[in-house]
Amino acid sequence: MSAIIEVSGVAKTFRQPKRLPGMGGALRSLFSRQFTEVRAVQDVSFTIAPGEAVGYLGPNGAGKSTMIKMMTGILVPSAGTLSVLGREPHAHRMTNAAEIGVVFGQRSQLWWDLPVRDSFDLHRHIYEVPEARFAENLAFLTSMLGMADYLDRPVRQLSLGQRMRAEIAMALLHDPKILFLDEPTIGLDVVAKDAVRKFLARINRERGTTIILTTHDLQDIEEICPRLIMVDDGKLLFDGELPRLRSALGSRRRLRLEFGTDPGPINLTTARLVTDDGAAKHFLLDSEDTSILDVLTELGNGYDLKDVTLEEPAIEEVIRTFYQSKPQLAATTP
Amino acid sequence: MLRTVILMRELVRMYIRTKVEYPGAMVLGWVSQFVSYGAVYTAIALIIARFGMLGGWTWSDMAMLLSVHLLTYSVGASFSFTQFREMEDLVRQGTMDAILVKPIGTWLYMVFSGFNIGYAGHVVLAVGLMAWAITQVDVAWSLPTVLFLVATLVSGAMVVCALMTMIGATALVWVRSRHLYSIFFGFWELARYPITIFPLPIQVLLLAVVPMGFISTVPVAVLLGKPVPLLGDFAGLACLLAGPVMAGLAMLHWRWCLRNYQGAGG
Numbered sequence: 143m144s145a146i147i148e149v150s151g152v153a154k155t156f157r158q159p160k161r162l163p164g165m166g167g168a169l170r171s172l173f174s175r176q177f178t179e180v181r182a183v184q185d186v187s188f189t190i191a192p193g194e195a196v197g198y199l200g201p202n203g204a205g206k207s208t209m210i211k212m213m214t215g216i217l218v219p220s221a222g223t224l225s226v227l228g229r230e231p232h233a234h235r236m237t238n239a240a241e242i243g244v245v246f247g248q249r250s251q252l253w254w255d256l257p258v259r260d261s262f263d264l265h266r267h268i269y270e271v272p273e274a275r276f277a278e279n280l281a282f283l284t285s286m287l288g289m290a291d292y293l294d295r296p297v298r299q300l301s302l303g304q305r306m307r308a309e310i311a312m313a314l315l316h317d318p319k320i321l322f323l324d325e326p327t328i329g330l331d332v333v334a335k336d337a338v339r340k341f342l343a344r345i346n347r348e349r350g351t352t353i354i355l356t357t358h359d360l361q362d363i364e365e366i367c368p369r370l371i372m373v374d375d376g377k378l379l380f381d382g383e384l385p386r387l388r389s390a391l392g393s394r395r396r397l398r399l400e401f402g403t404d405p406g407p408i409n410l411t412t413a414r415l416v417t418d419d420g421a422a423k424h425f426l427l428d429s430e431d432t433s434i435l436d437v438l439t440e441l442g443n444g445y446d447l448k449d450v451t452l453e454e455p456a457i458e459e460v461i462r463t464f465y466q467s468k469p470q471l472a473a474t475t476p
Numbered sequence: 477m478l479r480t481v482i483l484m485r486e487l488v489r490m491y492i493r494t495k496v497e498y499p500g501a502m503v504l505g506w507v508s509q510f511v512s513y514g515a516v517y518t519a520i521a522l523i524i525a526r527f528g529m530l531g532g533w534t535w536s537d538m539a540m541l542l543s544v545h546l547l548t549y550s551v552g553a554s555f556s557f558t559q560f561r562e563m564e565d566l567v568r569q570g571t572m573d574a575i576l577v578k579p580i581g582t583w584l585y586m587v588f589s590g591f592n593i594g595y596a597g598h599v600v601l602a603v604g605l606m607a608w609a610i611t612q613v614d615v616a617w618s619l620p621t622v623l624f625l626v627a628t629l630v631s632g633a634m635v636v637c638a639l640m641t642m643i644g645a646t647a648l649v650w651v652r653s654r655h656l657y658s659i660f661f662g663f664w665e666l667a668r669y670p671i672t673i674f675p676l677p678i679q680v681l682l683l684a685v686v687p688m689g690f691i692s693t694v695p696v697a698v699l700l701g702k703p704v705p706l707l708g709d710f711a712g713l714a715c716l717l718a719g720p721v722m723a724g725l726a727m728l729h730w731r732w733c734l735r736n737y738q739g740a741g742g
Contacts, residue, residue, distance in 0.1 A: 156738050157738075211573060211739060214576075214577050215576065215577070216573050216576045216577065216737070216739070217737070217738070217739065218735060235576065236579045236580065236581070237579070239577050239578055239579040240579035242577070244574070244577040246570065246573065246574055248570070249569065249570050249571050249573065249574050250574075251574045253490055253494060254494075255493075255494040255497045255498075256490065256493055256494060256497075260490060260493065263486075264486055264487070264490055267482060267483055267486045268483060268578055268579060268580050269579060270479065296497075
């Protein structure tokens with residue numbers, strides 16, 4: 143399938159005035175202003191196919207929002223080529239905007255003093271949504287996101303979770319082909335986060351809307367995005383599926399075997415013993431190819447085995463390991 | 477075009493609805509503007525009553541000048557002042573990004589989503605004063621003079637709107653630009669008086685650098701047949717051209733700033 147977004151060697155450099163220390167420095171900078179160049183995005187390339195859900199992940203200052211802003215036509219890349227739906231986003235900002243939806247977790251696009259419904263109506267005019275389609279989408283999104291109770295309440299009276307649901311609904315009212323979300327779950331409570339994640343996963347699955355989201359919350363990626371793009375210092379570090387990242391780092395799956403009585407020391411070639419609590423023993427599976435069956439086969443039948451638990455490594459752990467070892471990995475990932 | 481008109485109507489409707497949410501504040505705003513301008517004009521009237529004239533202008537000439545000054549400003553500012561004054565906040569808080577991802581002209585959205593009906597107090601006072609001044613000044617009113625007055629009002633409002641746009645647009649690149657409004661309002665104050673009472677450097681500034689002279693003092697001088705320094709017979713044409721020329725410059729500046737917009741971080 144041909145790509146809906148193509149990013150090739152894209153860079154973005156910001157020119158910022160140099161701040162000199164102290165009062166003297168501040169006065170000096172008034173007369174001889176010096177600038178430094180901050181490279182927010184450096185030589186980033188990737189493509190995204192229609193219907194994909196991609197998590198764009200990185201620490202603060204990694205260049206996530208800058209990339210989203212370039213893809214949505216807000217910022218102009220300093221180098222490289224960028225194509226969204228076959229167009230250069232900044233050069234065709236308005237045409238591009240008509241076919242995408244954008245949600246900013248920390249900035250509202252709703253009219254603060256007016257009922258949610260009024261913002262939706264204005265959105266219909268701005269995006270020229272036919273009335274019948276608008277009514278259909280509004281009914282669907284209201285029911286899916288449970289907004290019926292507060293559609294006629296002023297935005298200023300809504301909780302953060304309610305507001306975010308309204309923001310997401312508004313971004314989908316014109317049937318965008320791509321939905322960009324910049325930190326959509328930031329500040330939400332557990333219940334609201336869960337509702338937003340489930341909804342986005344469903345929209346991606348059922349409507350085929352391409353989703354690109356930046357987040358700090360790894361649970362967002364795990365529940366919504368099969369594909370992960372990781373960046374740091376403006377550079378792309380990893381692009382692929384989460385299991386591939388786990389595999390690239392070496393499997394860290396933990397296996398817990400619980401016996402009726404302490405069987406004594408157990409040495410296996412398929413699993414490495416890390417904790418021995420007598421009747422409960424914890425192993426690490428070093429290879430992605432090793433299955434529970436392999437371990438149990440090697441263990442044999444001579445033990446009073448009561449329970450087996452396999453734990454996938456937490457995504458937080460995978461990411462932490464990744465960033466700790468990024469100099470070595472950067473060279474090996476695409 | 478039809479879509480643009482519908483959008484403008486919808487945006488203005490939304491803004492008015494937000495204002496009507498706080499009706500007390502809206503009415504109080506109108507009254508306070510009416511009273512504050514009334515006080516300034518009374519002071520000017522008292523000075524002229526004491527000294528007879530101001531730079532050769534009688535009180536009725538001055539009333540015409542003040543009414544044109546207030547009307548061009550209030551019309552131009554209703555399309556621009558509060559909208560572009562907020563620009564640096566929009567940039568700093570990242571709200572500008574949310575406007576840039578809409579399939580609508582950014583300037584159009586800014587202007588009409590903040591179309592300020594709060595200037596109604598200004599307009600009522602200006603129109604009332606002008607209606608009285610028209611009957612008092614020594615002008616042989618005819619179709620050309622009336623058309624000239626209307627055209628210069630439009631041109632003057634365009635100058636105001638263009639300058640406000642340029643100051644606001646600067647925030648897209650500098651992030652902070654609100655301090656430039658102090659310069660704007662400094663010259664705006666000067667434009668309340670006959671240009672001939674100022675020394676040459678200020679006349680040059682009012683005509684060429686911050687061309688606020690064209691929102692009031694120059695067009696009214698032309699109407700009243702009074703001399704206009706530096707421009708002479710070209711003054712009438714200059715009044716008509718000032719608005720479109722400034723609008724063109726503002727458009728170029730706006731586009732350049734949008735192209736060079738960096739956001740405020742993130």
